[in-house]
Amino acid sequence: MPTTYKAIATVTVGAGGASTIEFTSIPNTYTDLLLKLCARGTSNAGAAGNVGYLKPNGSTSNLTRRILYGTGSAVGSDTGTDWAYYVTPSDHTASTFGNTEIYIPNYTSSNNKSASFDSVSENNGTTAYAMLSAGLWSNTSVISSLTLSLAAGNFAQYSTATLYGIKNS
Amino acid sequence: MAITYEPIATTTLSTAAASVTFSSISGSYTDLLLVSVPLSGSSDNLTMQFNSDTGTNYSTTILTGNGSSASSTRQTSTATPYMSYYGLTNATPSPNFYHIMNYSNTTTYKTTLSRVGNASSSGGVDAIVMLWRSTSAITSILIKQYQGNNLSSGSTFTLYGIKAA
Numbered sequence: 001m002p003t004t005y006k007a008i009a010t011v012t013v014g015a016g017g018a019s020t021i022e023f024t025s026i027p028n029t030y031t032d033l034l035l036k037l038c039a040r041g042t043s044n045a046g047a048a049g050n051v052g053y054l055k056p057n058g059s060t061s062n063l064t065r066r067i068l069y070g071t072g073s074a075v076g077s078d079t080g081t082d083w084a085y086y087v088t089p090s091d092h093t094a095s096t097f098g099n100t101e102i103y104i105p106n107y108t109s110s111n112n113k114s115a116s117f118d119s120v121s122e123n124n125g126t127t128a129y130a131m132l133s134a135g136l137w138s139n140t141s142v143i144s145s146l147t148l149s150l151a152a153g154n155f156a157q158y159s160t161a162t163l164y165g166i167k168n169s
Numbered sequence: 170m171a172i173t174y175e176p177i178a179t180t181t182l183s184t185a186a187a188s189v190t191f192s193s194i195s196g197s198y199t200d201l202l203l204v205s206v207p208l209s210g211s212s213d214n215l216t217m218q219f220n221s222d223t224g225t226n227y228s229t230t231i232l233t234g235n236g237s238s239a240s241s242t243r244q245t246s247t248a249t250p251y252m253s254y255y256g257l258t259n260a261t262p263s264p265n266f267y268h269i270m271n272y273s274n275t276t277t278y279k280t281t282l283s284r285v286g287n288a289s290s291s292g293g294v295d296a297i298v299m300l301w302r303s304t305s306a307i308t309s310i311l312i313k314q315y316q317g318n319n320l321s322s323g324s325t326f327t328l329y330g331i332k333a334a
Contacts, residue, residue: 004174004329031327032204066255066286068234068294077234077293105206105264106325114206114262116286132234132294134286136261168179168204168327 003167005034010162017042017154023163024145028108030165035146037100037161039087043153049089050121050129051151053082054102056113058147062138065117069131083135085119087150087159092123097159107143112136174202179327185210186320188313191328196273196306198330203267203310208321212259212291213314215252217267217299219279219307223248226302235293249315255293256285258314260321263287272307279307 011021026033035054043049053060065080088098098121107113117133148161175198180189194201207215227250230243235255244250256263268282283297301307310328314320 004176064288066234066236066288066293068232068239068296075239077236077239079236103264103266105204106262111262111323114264114286114288116264116266116284118284132284132286132296134256134263134288134292134294136263136288166174168176 006165008163008165010160013155013157013159015157017156019149019154021148021155021161022145026144026146026163027165028142031106031168032166033104033107033143034164034166035102035161036164037085037148038097039100039159040097040156041087041089041150041153042156043150044089044091045152048152049091050086052085052087053149053151054085055083055147055149056137056143057141057145059137059139063135065133065135067131067133069129072126072128083115083117084133085117086121086129086131088121088123090153090156092121092125092128096122098122104143110140112138112140113143173332175330177328177330179325182320182322182324184322188311189320189326190309190311192309194308194310195330198273199271199333200331201269201272202329202331203269203326204329205265205312205324205326206262207258207265207324208260208262209258209314209318210260210321211318212257213316213318214254214257215265215312216249216315217252218311219301219303220305220309221311222301222303227299229297229299232296233293250299251297251315252283252299253285254295254297256287256295257292259287259289259291261287261289261292263292269307275304275306277304278302
């Protein structure tokens with residue numbers, strides 16, 4: 001019986017923080033990838049402090065997204081030219097980390113690559129964010145690395161990310 | 170170590186097809202998860218039938234965003250439940266997830282949670298709950314397009330069984 005979900009690697013940010021979290025040399029032996037991120041940022045730079053980016057193979061080109069979001073008081077839908085997700089910024093409730101799940105199917109295929117994001121940034125205050133997002137990378141390359149970064153500041157200590165490989169047989 | 174997720178079957182279309190069916194689904198799991206990346210030459214939406222039921226025994230509640238606004242809508246007593254809405258099917262690969270809860274019980278109606286997204290310029294993001302008003306155990310799932318367009322070659326569908334313990 002196959003082991004369907006296998007943890008490929010886990011990164012936990014140490015004291016002093018980290019500007020990026022990277023998974024490199026991803027094996028091409030799985031069908032899909034699942035990235036689970038629990039993250040807090042060191043910035044309180046307004047909206048930028050809430051946002052992180054995922055870069056497949058380090059790329060910032062040919063990325064698009066469509067999101068459905070809620071802020072605690074409003075809902076909306078938006079587009080962008082990146083693969084964005086939410087983190088909890090430094091001025092939100094202490095010891096609170098945003099959670100994100102990113103699913104990338106058929107990451108070794110010769111088609112363009114798609115991704116599904118579920119992401120939240122909780123805060124015991126007036127504003128927090130939740131999003132559902134669809135991402136497209138118009139690139140046919142096999143995804144061999146994933147880089148997580150932030151729009152402002154660093155990942156705070158104890159932020160963690162685990163990359164899983166999923167086999168369909 | 171217990172195997173929680175088990176792949177039941179995978180279909181990758183080598184030629185265009187009107188539908189994909191998973192049949193003779195074992196009742197030995199707790200829940201089902203269908204992961205698909207459907208493709209279509211014409212813009213369309215997915216719909217689904219359980220156990221070949223073509224009656225108006227389905228309903229949906231849809232939360233959706235099209236890139237500029239968010240909205241919600243619903244269907245009642247339909248034979249063709251929307252399993253995607255703005256997260257439509259076209260030439261852009263888009264991941265679709267269908268969580269089918271407690272599918273093998275013979276006491277309650279069956280509920281499916283859908284997460285669908287398509288990042289093309291005409292696409293969007295959906296969260297959909299679908300109800301099938303039947304107490305039958307689900308033993309087959311048919312996936313096709315709402316307007317009848319073919320699913321294109323390269324479309325992928327994998328059905329996983331999930332065991333609670």
